[in-house]
Amino acid sequence: MRLRSIRLLTTVSHSMRWSQAFIPTLREAPADAEAVSHKLLVRGGFIRQLAAGSYSLLPLGQRVRLKVGQIIREEIDAIGGQELMLPTLHPAEIWRKSNRYELMGDNLFKLEDRRGGELVLGMTEEEIFAMLAGELSSYRDLPQIWYQMHIKFRDESRPKSGLLRMREFTMKDSYTLDIDRAGLDSGFDKHYGAYKRIFARIGVDAVDVLASSGAMGGSESREFVVRSRAGEDWIVTCATCDYRANVEKATSALDEIEDGGPADLERFPTPGLRTIAALAEAHPDVAAPDRQIKTLVYFADDEPVLALLRGDHDLQEQKLMDAAGAVEGRPAQADEIRELMGADPGSLGAVGVDEIRVIADLALMGRRNLTTGANQDDWHFSGVDPERDMTVGIWTDLREVASGERCVEDGGSLERWKGIEVGHIFKLGTNYSEAFGVYVQDEAGKSHPIVMGSYGIGLERGMAAVVEANNDENGIVWPVSVAPYELLITVIRPDDEATMAVANRLYDDFDSAGVETLLDDRDERPGVKFADAELIGIPYRVTVGPKGVASGSVEVTERDGLVRSDLAVDMVVASLAERISAARFGI
Numbered sequence: 001m002r003l004r005s006i007r008l009l010t011t012v013s014h015s016m017r018w019s020q021a022f023i024p025t026l027r028e029a030p031a032d033a034e035a036v037s038h039k040l041l042v043r044g045g046f047i048r049q050l051a052a053g054s055y056s057l058l059p060l061g062q063r064v065r066l067k068v069g070q071i072i073r074e075e076i077d078a079i080g081g082q083e084l085m086l087p088t089l090h091p092a093e094i095w096r097k098s099n100r101y102e103l104m105g106d107n108l109f110k111l112e113d114r115r116g117g118e119l120v121l122g123m124t125e126e127e128i129f130a131m132l133a134g135e136l137s138s139y140r141d142l143p144q145i146w147y148q149m150h151i152k153f154r155d156e157s158r159p160k161s162g163l164l165r166m167r168e169f170t171m172k173d174s175y176t177l178d179i180d181r182a183g184l185d186s187g188f189d190k191h192y193g194a195y196k197r198i199f200a201r202i203g204v205d206a207v208d209v210l211a212s213s214g215a216m217g218g219s220e221s222r223e224f225v226v227r228s229r230a231g232e233d234w235i236v237t238c239a240t241c242d243y244r245a246n247v248e249k250a251t252s253a254l255d256e257i258e259d260g261g262p263a264d265l266e267r268f269p270t271p272g273l274r275t276i277a278a279l280a281e282a283h284p285d286v287a288a289p290d291r292q293i294k295t296l297v298y299f300a301d302d303e304p305v306l307a308l309l310r311g312d313h314d315l316q317e318q319k320l321m322d323a324a325g326a327v328e329g330r331p332a333q334a335d336e337i338r339e340l341m342g343a344d345p346g347s348l349g350a351v352g353v354d355e356i357r358v359i360a361d362l363a364l365m366g367r368r369n370l371t372t373g374a375n376q377d378d379w380h381f382s383g384v385d386p387e388r389d390m391t392v393g394i395w396t397d398l399r400e401v402a403s404g405e406r407c408v409e410d411g412g413s414l415e416r417w418k419g420i421e422v423g424h425i426f427k428l429g430t431n432y433s434e435a436f437g438v439y440v441q442d443e444a445g446k447s448h449p450i451v452m453g454s455y456g457i458g459l460e461r462g463m464a465a466v467v468e469a470n471n472d473e474n475g476i477v478w479p480v481s482v483a484p485y486e487l488l489i490t491v492i493r494p495d496d497e498a499t500m501a502v503a504n505r506l507y508d509d510f511d512s513a514g515v516e517t518l519l520d521d522r523d524e525r526p527g528v529k530f531a532d533a534e535l536i537g538i539p540y541r542v543t544v545g546p547k548g549v550a551s552g553s554v555e556v557t558e559r560d561g562l563v564r565s566d567l568a569v570d571m572v573v574a575s576l577a578e579r580i581s582a583a584r585f586g587i
């Protein structure tokens with residue numbers, strides 16, 4: 001009796017009749033949808049928008065999310081992870097203590113409670129995990145791998161693209177706690193392996209690339225990225241070696257330039273010449289683009305900074321923000337530039353500038369005889385030696401790599417492509433444990449701050465990436481591992497008693513065989529049913545119709561490639577249950 005009732009329970013959660021399900025498919029995508037995943041997930045009845053960056057997951061969407069989450073859980077458990085559940089509502093003072101209250105800027109949701117207490121909605125939870133780690137006291141308590149799967153908030157400036165960029169989303173965030181750097185390296189490597197398996201199992205081809213740590217801090221970070229036109233990150237990869245980096249971090253090799261001997265700084269008139277190209281054309285002897293200094297005025301958080309680059313190079317803004325230690329930046333506006341520099345863009349330079357922090361690109365280091373604006377409209381300097389004539393506060397890499405440039409590792413050709421960031425792993429170090437006073441004693445009784453790593457995967461963005469990577473002109477092509485149902489039985493003429501009897505029997509038999517089955521018993525035209533089937537993308541479809549039933553056969557369609565075959569009715573359950581079970585793990 002007991003066994004039977006458990007079985008019935010699992011049966012209910014396994015399978016569903018479409019006539020009783022909430023699967024509101026649409027013929028048209030929302031007018032503002034650009035990303036394929038956004039269009040197909042809305043049309044397929046997986047998600048509905050509540051507000052910009054805020055989505056309801058409908059039953060099919062929630063089933064996919066639960067499966068993605070379960071795969072993540074299995075792989076993090078397999079490397080020794082222990083699951084916790086932490087609050088999302090945090091006292092603001094905790095974020096002040098780690099200095100991230102200011103550092104996260106407008107991305108952090110801030111609110112007040114009825115007593116005027118300041119609160120924050122968590123976007124990651126390094127602070128809270130560090131506080132819990134305060135209960136550890138000895139090296140014997142380490143290492144620990146802690147994780148949770150929970151709602152996170154981020155006040156995105158441009159929420160868009162359906163599940164790709166949300167303001168409220170589910171994240172698996174895990175944290176490693178170790179006594180030393182060697183322990184951190186090991187925890188980082190374990191996560192690296194787990195992430196490779198997770199992405200392979202959910203059906204996306206994710207590569208890891210060197211990434212900027214941004215406001216998270218720490219010494220090393222790698223992003224996992226899926227190639228996609230819907231992506232918002234630019235990735236640089238080498239054609240001939242393993243060099244892979246987010247453009248926010250990527251570098252390339254440059255040819256040496258011969259500048260000649262030192263020359264004196266000389267001011268010369270340049271009436272009406274306000275662009276690199278115009279100046280180069282008028283003064284080819286001293287102002288070829290690679291002999292010019294491009295001077296850009298930015299606000300890094302609220303501080304003005306000058307960014308200097310070679311005239312033919314472009315600024316990578318994130319590199320400038322990382323160098324300035326800022327979270328958000330913007331180019332200064334015309335009136336702000338005039339006030340700060342005393343001239344308009346086109347005549348700007350850093351010669352004699354002491355009040356504003358100057359950050360210069362490494363391609364200008366060691367150069368001589370360059371040309372730059374004189375901070376007076378229509379005047380420039382020639383003979384500029386940046387190290388001699390300018391007060392440079394920081395020399396660093398600021399340049400954005402372009403396609404076709406040469407790899408720093410082996411000289412190979414670099415390619416740029418767009419990708420979706422699906423995961424990010426950080427070696428944080430001791431910033432958080434020092435801020436929260438989290439120390440443990442080693443064997444000799446000496447006290448050390450716990451060394452932390454932090455590792456994130458966004459579940460909904462992962463779902464969107466699966467759809468971006470697995471679709472065709474008719475709809476989604478779910479891999480079995482994360483499909484909302486594994487098998488769809490489409491009934492042609494549900495009003496035909498013999499047909500419906502066969503369909504019902506197959507539905508029960510598939511369900512008993514452990515296959516998650518959706519039975520399309522709706523009173524709809526076959527064309528509508530087939531279109532919906534292809535749109536929602538269930539991996540296997542069994543079509544049951546009066547003709548086949550009369551001859552004892554059904555049609556089997558694989559969603560991937562729409563490959564069709566006929567099978568005897570009494571063979572179909574065993575055959576498909578085996579194939580589905582083999583594909584369920586996902587690798």
Ligand SMILES: [Zn+2]
Pocket residue numbers: 238239240241242243407408409410411412
């Ligand atoms: Zn290379």
